[in-house]
Structures are given as C-alpha cells and as structure tokens.
Amino acid sequence: MTALRKYQRLECGGLWRETPQDQRREVLVRFGDATLVLSDPKSGAAVSHWSLPAIERVNKGQEPAIFAPGTDAHESLELDDPDMIAALGTVHQAVQAATAKPGRLRGVLLAGSAAAVVLAAVLWLPGALVSHTASVVPPAQRADIGQRALDDLIRVTGEPCKDQLGLQALAALSERVFGPVDTPILYVMPEGVEQPLHLPGDVIILPRKLIEQANGPEAAAGAALVERLRMKAEDPIVPLLQYAGLRATFELLTTASLPDTALNGYGEAMLRATPVALPDAALLAAFEAAQIPATPYALAIDPDGKATADLATNDPYKGLAPSPLIPDDSWVALQGICGG
Template sequence: MTALKKYQRLECSGLWRENPQDQRREVLVRFGEATLILSDPKSGEALSHWSLPAVERINRGEEPPVFAPGSESTESLELDDPDMIAALEAVRAAVKAAIPRPGRLRGLMLGGTAAGVVALALFWLPGALVRHTASVVPPAQRAEIGQRVLDDLVRVTGAPCDNQLGLQALAGLSERVFGPVDTPILYVLPEGVDAPLHLPGDVIVLPRRLIEQSNGPEAVAGAALMERLRSQSSDPMLPLLEHAGLRATFQLLTTAELPDTALAGYGEAALRQPPLPLADAAALAAFETAQVPASPYAVAVDPDGSVTGGLVENDPYKGLAPSPLIPDESWVALQGICSA
C-alpha cells in the first residue's frame, strides 16, 4: 500500500447522492489514509465518511465513473477527476492483490516463505509473532479487517443506526474533533453496547445510550476522543490476532489473508474487553488539543467520579464556555440517528 501514499490529501469535486431518488449534490472529496471524506464545498461540513477498502465502482464500462461504499449502500459518488479515479482504482487493485491466487510459482514462493517463518517461529514466542504480524498489516487492509469485525459485531447489536441527518451530524462531529484529514469513522450501534470501543482501521463504535442520554455533543465527542487515544496507545490488531490464533496469524503474515472463521465471535469478544486505562495527563492533553471540554465526558461515563475525577478537576476548559462543537440542529439530528 506504500504506492498509495502519493494520493494522500488528494482533493477534488464530485456529485453525490444520499439515495438513488435524490438529486445529485456537489461535494468536496478528500482522499485519506483509510477513508474517503465527502463534505459540503461551501460550509466545509462533513456529509459522509467512506472506508476506502469498501469503495467500489458500480458502473463498469460506463462514463463518468460512479462509486459506492459497498454494494449494499444507497449512496453514490460520480467523479471525473482522473487523479482521484486512479487513486480509488489503486485501492481496489491493492485490496485484490492481497487475495492469494493459485499458481505453481506463487505456491513455491509462499512455501519457501512459510518454511522460513516456521523456522523463525520456533525461536519466537507466540506474542512476538502476533506483534510482528500486526506491525506489517497496511492501513487499507486494517480498514477492511475493521469492517469485517463490525459485520461480526452487528450480529449481536443490530445494524448501525443510519438516519441520514444523524449520519451527517456524526460525520460533522468527527471532523470537528479530529480534523479533516484521516478522520476516524464513527458508528452508533442500537443495542448491546454499554461502552465505546474501537476496531482496527480507525473505526470507533459508540453506544446509542450515550448519545440519547447526553445533554450535549461534548460527552459524545469525548468518548470518541478517548477511543482514538486508546487505539493509538495499543494496536487494536493485537487482541484481534490473539483471538484469531497463531494459525490464522501465520496465514495473514504469509498470504495477506485472514479467514472469516478467525474473526467469528471477535465482535462479541470485543464488547467484553475492559477499556484500556489512560493516564489523566494524556487524556487531558488530547482534550486540550481537540478543544473539547473533558468534564461532560467524565461525568457521563463515571457520574460518581471514582475513575474520571481527575479529568473534571483538571479540565482545561473548566469554568469556560467554548464555542459549540456542532450546531444545535445537528445535535438534535444526532440524537435521532437511530430513529427510522
């Protein structure tokens, strides 16, 4: 995926539809490390985030090209910028290249690689093999794996909430907190999720309860901010590969393929993992950098202050009234993201 670095921060205009029956709308399209960000060219408000490995062309053989974030999506994006089209095609080629194909020469090469890795594995601890494999998984494949884990997770929680106005508000909040480049993709799940969690590929899952019971977007923003910090503090691929087992980890290392059976049940297991503790100093620095007050989040997740009291006491915005993270109407829309 190193060939894709030349496309980072690439921007162009495009024509976007939320649903097939809607009129096309001009948007600004930004190419990130693992996401495609669509925003309003006038206001800069984020309208949608797409996972790059999920993007596919839906009108092969026709011009201009039209893309969608997966075959089941109702959204579509028409592009005429040759650089952006080339970037998306390069992503698809990279994803396909990760799929092993039959062939004698390839088999011999993989066999030789496998033998070498097995020899090394005799001297490595299993944890070392897991850590090494996690370190070489490229960003686009991490995003693809994260989406597969999300698919496994929704078997327990139900499909992500998808009210269109709510999704736009959620994308806007994410961009406000994390900035316009390589913004994580946020999902709200309707049930079965008691606390925020993160998945590989910069995917952050938020519980419906947190949004509906919060008095403002600051608590939601804080939850997303803390999960991003946790994902940066400890590679989310590590617990996933430990769940998958050494055989699947070895297969990922040697063939760039992770079987579905290795991911089965990991979504539910991730729900049971306790959140990684974070030092108050690191958390407060993240809140200050993002210009988000820490107290609303701290009170929302720990009302008695037994764990997050330090965040309240040392909140960099304590006693101040920072500007709203998103407009009031966007917050109302976000609270209704799980409504039909």
C-alpha cells in the first residue's frame, strides 16, 4: 500500500496462534508493501502472510492488542509494540476511508474529475472512463474490490485450500520468489481453476494441479512470477471495471463505492478469460532475475511444448541443478495444502 511506505521496514516481535486451541508462538512480524509477514525468529522462515487491508483488531481498547487476518480467521497475533499497532491502525483507517467513508476532499476531487472524464468518455471511448477510474482507485480500495472478486470466484471454486502447514509453505515460496517486502498473497483453489489468475490487491491464484502434479515447486513459482508480470503489464482493475460496466464504473468514480451486484458472475468470467500474452524475452529475464528455472513452468502449462518451446529452449538454468526454492519438507506440506 503505497500510502504507508514509511512503515515498510517496521519489524517487531509478536505471539501468534495458528488456531485458538494452539499454544502461542513467538514470531517476527514484518510490515510489507501489501502484506504482514510472520516468520520464525530463529530460522527466518515465513509461517504466514496476512493481507494488510484484511487485518482487524479483535479486542479494541484492550491490551495487549490482538489482531486477526480477517473476520472469520482462526489465526491471531498478539502485539505490544506501539509502532506496529499504530501502523495496523493506520491501515484499517485507510481501508475504512476508501471503502465506507470517502472523505469530503476526496469526494470533491472525484466529482470534479468525474465531470471531465464523463465528457471525455462521451466524446471519445468508454475506455477513457475505465482507464481514469482505475488510475485514481487507492490501494486500500483496490484490495477491498479484489476481495469481492475473490468472493465471487469462491462461489465456483470453493474456499481456498487451508491446510496450515501448506499455507506456511506457500508463504515461504512467495517470499522466495518475490522477496520479503513486495510479497503478494498466493491462494490455491480446490477446483475449477485451470490457469493462474490475479486480482487487484496483489492477489495471485494458482491451480491445484500445478502443485499436486508437479515434481517440485518450480512450476508453481514460475506461474506466480508470470502472473505478477501480467499484473504489471495490465492493471488488474481494468478488466474488472470493463466487466462491471460504465454505470458501475461511474458510480465508483463519483461515490468511491462499487455497486453490490457489479461483480456478480465475475468469477466465471475470469475462468474463461484468455491470459495476457507476454514476450518471451521479458519472461526469461524475470526467471533469470528470480533464479528460477523456466522449463518446469513451460511444460506445466503447455505439456506439448509448442507454445512455450522458446521459453524451455532458452531457459537460463537449463541443464543446471537448481537450488531448492523451499526445503523438501515444505514442498511436501505444500502438496498437501488442499488436504491430500
């Protein structure tokens, strides 16, 4: 969340529970760009990633402060560091302001820009309205809209796979691919997802088969890497607004609120959508920079090797023994993320 960059290097200790029945466990808490990263203080391995906009304090006015990664979450985090508590409070206020209580100044700015954009949209193309609206939606609201799109997708696929050891391994894989600061939230869906997807709010969705049918984490890591590139190539909120329509887009621009029904059916639309094509040169550069072999990903998404032949042929790590992306026991746990 770009408005909160002053907190990016903030770290503190905390006490984490996987479930209410578990013992509290010491963790290192690190404030990232869009996530809160919880890691083992001895090994440094990530044990959980929380989406910053979804975090809620569950004991307002009481000490020590206790947070959860969502309304229905089983995990909890106990904090007594005032700077970290203040940072999470700032995030919550930003989410509330962007999604439920748009400020007067923001309303004036939105209304003023809306008039100009509506005129442009009438005179030029509907795409002008979508493009401008996408450019002014703040990060907190993007995350909220992305969550709504995820909720619609869940109607089709079922809830994301939730095995706790698998989630820890998935968080560790995300951190290995993207680094500890700019780390997206990864989900694995139990059914219905045949190709990787992404959503506003830095959310990447992986097909179950990329994990359960693979010999290692490289294919899933490559899929996440490529989806992040697609996310940068085309703002993920643009196709979402195109689906929602001009009336819903105009309402978002003028009231900072997307109608409740605007995303009905968007989950099915995402599953049918054709992925944005990316140049092989850009893909290979990203794989090389992340030190991930490209061949496992290329073969996983195109077993015949026709569409991804150049990617596999020019793999910068072809023929080399790759360093493990995550430990073997983490890979085993990740393969069981959907419960076997």
